[in-house]
Amino acid sequence: MELPQKKFYRQRAHSNPLADHTFDYPTDPSSMDWSKHYPSYKGDKVRFLDIGCGYGGLLVSLAPLYPSTLMLGLEIRVKVSDYVQDRIQALQHNEPNTYSNIAVLRTNAMKYLPNFFEKGQLTKMFFLFPDPHFKKTKHKWRIINSSLLAEYAYLLQEGGIVYTATDVEDLHEWMVERLSSFPLFERLSPSEECSDPVVPLLSESTEESKKVARSGGKAYIACFRRTADPQNTLS
Incomplete structure (x- = not known):
């Protein structure tokens, strides 16, 4: 099966995460049917989450490195998520034993993560080249912000890793x-x-x-470990 071509899935580079969108989402994690997203689903839980996965390049690269780990990309843009879905389906058709552990969902990660994932479920979360929202009045739209970090910490198991990357130095800082x-x-x-x-x-x-590489730019990378809850460190 031929892989999809991005030129047929073009869309604006960014989407307003606070705008009204129509999404399907479960009432709670136990209500989510993952079997329709993973062809060889056996009841395992999603462990890697790529938030704002774009065209799915990271998922495709990670899939053969961690073949027994379920990975999910989240993307808010319709055509981009459609592209990733078609890309994954083509890869699964061509190499079913390599890419059966990746999937994509269109949703708003700033609103619905607790509907999909349980406390301590995730081991890796990725925030790669997110929208910088340069204007100060729009900084509240940034995917890494003080109000959302508690949610990410809730979803990550102790020792889990948050990965960030951007070519915007101000956003990196x-x-x-x-x-x-x-x-x-x-x-x-x-x-x-x-x-x-x-x-x-x-x-x-x-x-x-x-x-970024083609333009000679620099990617700023920072990785953070989820530490133990305070009550778990008490003797």
């Missing part, structure tokens, strides 16, 4: 400052980042990262 100041996240050391096999993919697997 914004995300690092907010994650660093949140009590349930600590930044990985440079040596820890170097030893993580996922980190190189952050700056080479996505459409945005490839654009």
